[in-house]
Amino acid sequence: MAAAGYCVSGARCPSQAAACPDFQALGNVGRSLKIQVPERTQITRQRFEVRASIASSEVAEKKSVAEDAYSSLSQVCAVLGTQWGDEGKGKLVDILAERYDIVARCQGGSNAGHTIYNNEGKKFALHLIPSGILNENAVCVVGNGVVVHLPTFFEEVNRLETSGVDCKGRLFVSDRAHLLFDLHQTVDGLREAELKGSMIGTTKRGIGPCYASKAIRNGLRVSDLRHMDTFQEKLANLFWDAASRFKGFDYEEKQLDAEVERYKVFADRLEPYIADTVQYVNQAYHQKKRVLVEGGQATMLDMDFGTYPFVTSSNPSAGGICTGLGIAPKLIGDIVGVVKAYSTRVGAGPYPTEVHGDIGDKIRDAGYEFGTTTGRPRRCGWLDIVALNYSCQINGFSYLNMTKLDVLSCLPVLKIGVAYKGKDGKVLSSFPADLQTLGEVEVEYEEISGWEVDISKLRSYRDLPSAAKRYIDRVESLVGIPVRFIGVGPGRDAMIIKD
Structure with missing residues (x-):
């Protein structure tokens, strides 16, 4: 048959196709014959249907694998940081929150910034409220181990509710949690200034001074808001203590009066959120x-196990789950350790695998490594297996969640720090407590070829470049714990399950 618009002879048909003799002849044939679909077209259609069926089954398989990986985690599961914080714990918590009834914070304060989408x-930066708040079926708990700055708490509530996230009846604060006041933040800054060249590098959010008040037993707890008749006297002790310790801390009676009036308003507003969370979680x-536990900060910042004194003021390791929520150790099932594919650190302190210059800048820019809470540029470096093994030993992780693997796509060659050597050239048998020793170690590295292709759109482990798989496999072999979840971007869907 001729091409459309042309006669069999090759001449262009008249504008009135019905007047064309070829057209009339073909029309008569078409009416008398059953037109057959060309065999080639049938084969193409069959192939398309097969491909569509395969694609559909692959999507179903991926969903099934992901659901099994998430839903098979234990009744009480914790997500903890393995490095110096900022590993991306919030995203996994946000994903898992759909499978859990309760999401709880057990320690830290507004120094813990979790960014989720x-x-x-839409981006949400949370500091006090658990990341599970975006999932409407989850109840969020701020446990007794958290120090709560109420102005920050209500700022977050306001931002969430303005964005359509309802917090009422879904968010509870422990009546045993300690209150963090503005005066604690002032003291934090004065303390850092006093240290001068030996500054810890805190967020100056008052976390350390508040935990110090808790330790020396002159702190105020959420339950004290229910007794405003004695609140002013207790708060006056905190003001007096700060003024007697720091010359730069001055206050007048009217400042104390104003703070008490401010907290009377907070007390009324907080009342619907206050609960005996120990009883609530155990019931x-x-x-x-x-129950899903969301850890703040990370193990290498742990008060007992981290690079002391360059640490936070609480226990972000597994022990903090029990002391910060009031649940028994035997109730805890799976603990997932979140580890970046590289490492970062904010603030001062020893950092053996830190990378300076062009490579460090590339990692920082590609990973947008700036603090959620402070905006400070993070120090960047290679993955430290010595520190990671130490963290795994302390916490007993069931699985690892490796985040930001996509960031390493910008580098042709990658390094993994596999051992520390002391000044005598001997390999250290464990992660050292002594900071002088840690600051002098020579890191032994393994080099692995990079993949240098964008992996942020991939959603299946089988689709990852072979070099990326080798990197993951090598980390697994070095720590002896499976990397079950792999983050390749910031979105909820940018998580690959390694089955």
Whole structure:
């Protein structure tokens, strides 16, 4: 048959196609014959249907694998940081929150910044409220181990509710949690100035001074807001203590009066959120409800196990789960350790695998490594297996979640720090407590070829470049713990399950 618009002879048909003799002849044939679909077209259609069926089954398989990986985690599961914080714990918590009834914070304060994204890609930076708040079926708990700055708490509540996230009846604060006041933040800054060249590098959010008040037993707790008749006297002790310790801390009686009036307003507003969370969480467990624990900071910043004194003021390791929520150790099932594919650190302190210059800048820019809480540029470096093994030993992780693997796509060659050597050239048998020793170690590296292709759109482990798989496999072999979850971007869907 001729091409459309042409006669069999090759001449262009008249504008009135019905007047064309070829057209009339073909029309008569078409009416008398059953037109057959060309065999080639049938084969193409069959191939398309097969491909569509395969693609559909692959999508179903990926969903099934992901659901099994997430839903098979234990009734009480914790997500903890393995390095110096900022590993991206919030995203995994946000994903898992859909499978859990309760999401709880057990330690830290507003120095813990978690950045998460909702289904529309909107960004939320949370500091006190657990990341599970974006999932409407999850109840969020701020446990007794957290120090709570109420102005920050209500700022977050306001931002969430303005964005359509309802917090009422879904968010509870422990009546045993300690209150962090503005005066603690002032003291934090004065303390850092006093240290001068030996500054810890805190966020100056008052976390350390508040925990110090807790330790010396002159702190105020959330339950004190229910007794405003004695609140002013207790708060006056905190003001007096700060003024007697720091020359730069001055206050007048009217400042104390103003703070008390401010907290009377906070007390009324907070009342619907206050709960005995120890009782609440334990009752929920016995009712077969699922509890997800969200850790702030990370193990290498732990007060006892981190690079002291360049640490936070709480226990972000596994022990903090029990002391910060009031649940028994035997109730804790899976603990997932979150580790960046490289490492970062904010603030001062020894950092053996830190990388300076062009490579460090590339990692920082590609990973947008700037503090959620402070905006400070993070120090960047290679993955430190010695520190990671130490963290795994302390916490007993069931699985690892490796985040930001996509960031390393910018580098042709990657390094992994596999051992520390002392000044005598001997390999250290463990992660050293002594900071002088840690500052003098020579890191032994292994080099692995990079992949130098964008992997941020990939959603299946089988689709990752072979070099990326080798990197993951090598980390698994060095720490002896499976890397089950792999982050390749900031969105909720940018998580690959290694089955």
